[in-house]
Amino acid sequence: xxxxxxxxxxxxxxxxARALREQGFDGRLTVVGDEDRLPYDRPPLSKExxxxxxxxxxxxxxxxxxxxxxxxxxxxxxxxxxLDLRRRAVELADGTEITADAVVVxxxxxxxxxPGTAGLEGVHVLRSLTDADALRADLAAGSPRVAVxxxxxxxxxxxxxxxxxxxxxxxxxxxxxxxxxxxxxxxARVAAGLHGDNGVRLLRGVPVSGIxxxxxxxxxxxxxxxxxxxxxxxxxxGAKPATAWLxxxxxELDDGVVCDTGLLTAAGGVAAVGDVARLRGADGTSTRPEHxxxxxxxxxxxxxNLLAGTALQEYRRAPYFWSDQYGVRLxxxxxxxxxxxxxxVEGALxxxxxxxxxxxxxxxxxxxxxxxxxxxTRLRRGIGRAAAPV
Amino acid sequence: MIYACHLDDLPQGExxxxxxxxxxxxxxxxxxxxxxxxxxxxxxxxLSEGWLEGCHxxxxxxxxxxxxxxxQPTCLPAKRPVRTYPVTVDDDGGVYVDATVSExxxxxxx
Numbered sequence: 001x002x003x004x005x006x007x008x009x010x011x012x013x014x015x016x017a018r019a020l021r022e023q024g025f026d027g028r029l030t031v032v033g034d035e036d037r038l039p040y041d042r043p044p045l046s047k048e049x050x051x052x053x054x055x056x057x058x059x060x061x062x063x064x065x066x067x068x069x070x071x072x073x074x075x076x077x078x079x080x081x082x083l084d085l086r087r088r089a090v091e092l093a094d095g096t097e098i099t100a101d102a103v104v105v106x107x108x109x110x111x112x113x114x115p116g117t118a119g120l121e122g123v124h125v126l127r128s129l130t131d132a133d134a135l136r137a138d139l140a141a142g143s144p145r146v147a148v149x150x151x152x153x154x155x156x157x158x159x160x161x162x163x164x165x166x167x168x169x170x171x172x173x174x175x176x177x178x179x180x181x182x183x184x185x186x187x188a189r190v191a192a193g194l195h196g197d198n199g200v201r202l203l204r205g206v207p208v209s210g211i212x213x214x215x216x217x218x219x220x221x222x223x224x225x226x227x228x229x230x231x232x233x234x235x236x237x238g239a240k241p242a243t244a245w246l247x248x249x250x251x252e253l254d255d256g257v258v259c260d261t262g263l264l265t266a267a268g269g270v271a272a273v274g275d276v277a278r279l280r281g282a283d284g285t286s287t288r289p290e291h292x293x294x295x296x297x298x299x300x301x302x303x304x305n306l307l308a309g310t311a312l313q314e315y316r317r318a319p320y321f322w323s324d325q326y327g328v329r330l331x332x333x334x335x336x337x338x339x340x341x342x343x344x345v346e347g348a349l350x351x352x353x354x355x356x357x358x359x360x361x362x363x364x365x366x367x368x369x370x371x372x373x374x375x376x377t378r379l380r381r382g383i384g385r386a387a388a389p390v
Numbered sequence: 391m392i393y394a395c396h397l398d399d400l401p402q403g404e405x406x407x408x409x410x411x412x413x414x415x416x417x418x419x420x421x422x423x424x425x426x427x428x429x430x431x432x433x434x435x436x437l438s439e440g441w442l443e444g445c446h447x448x449x450x451x452x453x454x455x456x457x458x459x460x461x462q463p464t465c466l467p468a469k470r471p472v473r474t475y476p477v478t479v480d481d482d483g484g485v486y487v488d489a490t491v492s493e494x495x496x497x498x499x500x
Contacts (some may be wrong), residue, residue, distance in 0.1 A: 015466075018466075036444070042434075043433075044433065048434070063469055065469075066469075216423040292452075293452075296452075296466070296467065322451060329451075331450075331451075373436070373450035373451070374439040374440075374450065375441075376450065377439075377440065377441045377448075378441075378451045381441070
């Protein structure tokens with residue numbers, strides 16, 4: 001194999017480049033990124049970076065040594081617009097193309113936006129450093145009232161940052177309990193309690209019906225007639241895999257790029273990693289783990305399989321994520337299903353300090369903890385090592 | 391020298407956190423006591439809360455791993471070493487850390 005093109009220059013793309021080199025690939029390695037900057041780590045954007053406790057340099061995914069060693073041919077600030085599978089050519093927005101023996105799709109996901117919010121000042125999403133800079137600037141201007149739409153992880157972290165900044169903050173969540181689909185009802189109720197206990201208003205069970213304002217946002221309309229006045233609105237309502245550029249390419253798309261559990265697509269020499277990859281198991285079920293850890297760990301498997309030309313390895317790790325909210329570190333691993341029993345192993349839920357397991361038919365399906373990293377790690381290792389593929 | 395604990399309070403496989411200008415993590419790895427910076431060089435997490443295996447400590451947040459003997463990272467996402475500190479155990483079992491002297495032992499030495 002003489003040339004590999006990696007499309008996407010965030011965590012999954014960078015780790016793919018690193019894994020290819022570590023596994024002996026010494027050919028031409030091109031990494032395409034639509035942002036005009038070197039790769040950076042995104043989790044701090046809704047945490048330390050928003051508070052000004054971390055700056056751009058702290059987020060760099062590569063240091064000078066890495067750059068020398070990896071020998072990457074960067075194509076930054078240019079978007080991929082198409083993929084010709086027959087020639088394995090990646091077409092770019094500037095009219096050029098990159099041909100390669102293997103292509104890795106690592107284009108991630110793009111944040112969802114409510115309709116009618118384009119161009120309205122004061123309305124934000126948070127995915128990129130540019131997004132974070134814009135939000136940080138808006139939060140620092142005067143003392144804006146903030147409405148966060150969506151009480152999931154990113155929304156909760158943003159609300160937490162706003163409370164630290166002393167801003168009047170409201171979280172609007174369509175579900176009765178935010179994060180319930182992931183954390184299960186019991187732990188989700190505990191997590192939801194953090195908002196109120198830290199002076200943030202949580203309105204739940206009511207969907208948003210519209211955004212108010214002409215030119216600049218003035219508030220959020222809810223379906224029950226409530227109006228939440230706001231000078232800044234942040235939408236944390238999920239993300240869609242960035243696959244538009246692959247429409248018509250022949251790659252199978254189904255809320256992501258469909259690949260096997262070894263991250264290889266049905267098209268020879270094309271792999272997918274990170275948020276954009278939908279892993280389909282032999283039984284037909286599939287998952288698209290949208291977590292930092294998956295983006296960090298999948299590339300080693302994808303690189304090995306691409307270099308071998310066949311799926312020798314599978315990505316088998318159980319999902320794991322963490323979230324920092326209101327000074328509490330929440331960690332979760334595994335997959336909880338409705339009806340799983342939560343058993344507290346240490347601490348107490350209501351004290352926001354606990355380690356717990358989720359159990360079904362006597363087997364542990366997941367683990368959750370707040371501020372109990374040591375116990376959590378022990379529980380997580382029990383899940384991670386025994387997890388079935390996909 | 392900072393008095394950290396009594397040896398009895400740090401059984402094999404255990405760790406604890408010592409407050410200093412920069413917090414220090416103390417480990418008993420199979421009878422050997424090691425002291426390194428408590429804060430992971432990758433992102434904000436406490437190594438004394440990590441997973442100890444042999445003389446390697448795995449960060450509880452992102453699974454970065456460090457060799458306690460050298461402070462060197464042995465796996466990503468950490469790329470920079472943690473500082474190591476001299477530890478003394480006196481005849482009464484008192485464990486002391488010299489927080490004023492950080493050591494950078496080169497790879498291979500122990």
